[in-house]
Amino acid sequence: MPELRAGDQQWSVAFGSNLLDALNAARLRVPYSCRAGSCHACLVRCVRGEPQDALPEALDARKREQGWRLACQCRVVDDLDVEIFDPKRDGSPARISGADWLSPSVLRLRLEPERPLRYRAGQHLVLWTASGIARPYSLASVPGNDAALEFHIDCSKPGAFADVARTLMPGDVIRLGELRGGALHYDPDWQTRPLWLLAAGTGLGPLWGILREALNAGHQGPIWVVHVAREHYFADALETLAQQHSQIQVALVNTQEAQTALAGVRLASRQTVALVCGSPASVELFSKRLFIAGLPRGQVLADVFLEKG
Structure with missing residues (x-):
């Protein structure tokens, strides 16, 4: 043995x-x-x-x-x-600069790392609490645009990390672990292509970052943002962007109405690129509806949020 x-x-x-x-x-x-x-x-x-x-x-x-x-x-x-x-030995310290509730169940954490972090919108970063609990979360911030790293934390259910996150305050220190690339990103070569961003729950976090990255890159094609949720916690921010950029359309869909709302999806261009993010069930629903609408599988990028205990 x-x-x-x-x-x-x-x-x-x-x-x-x-x-x-x-x-x-x-x-x-x-x-x-x-x-x-x-x-x-x-x-x-x-x-x-x-x-x-x-x-x-x-x-x-x-x-x-x-x-x-x-x-x-x-x-x-x-x-x-x-x-x-060992997060104290191998991780990087970051100070919490903001911890505010976007809705009764969604916490926005803003972190300022001690050392500058090179990242891109949509990447994953492992967060470590002082008590040694680690979970990966997707970045909702945009490098060069946001001073702090931003994360949207789903606190709707009990969980080891979520239970600690509810108690975090500005000034507290947590550690940053492994940074890795997720499936979601923005490619400047997509500049003239239709871009669909479909999110469920806090899957909106990384897509919020990618949406703003696309706008920073001068995206010219139409952008359709769909948020399926019980609580549309970023509705005002999305509507503000839509008012500022005529190519953006926003659809806020209630969870119970998702099947019906997505059944009417029609593809205007086979050049469309779709980014989808959320729970396994929601990503499966999005992907199925996009396939039925005629979007090639290679033009659908998906990131699944597994339930974090």
């Missing part, structure tokens, strides 16, 4: 054991969210030995050369020594 070492603990594990499960079974509290290699919350660094990695492409070459692996995707097949990601 392989020997696994982490910190001052060493123990035997069954051959082929999932590394994340083995570490958490030893009460080492490695955080995770998706278990699919997407969220990057379960980073560990291999200092001796090599696990069997089912998804090596999930990390860039520089990270892998440094020994970092996603524990959820690794199996222990030989003796292995690992270091667990």
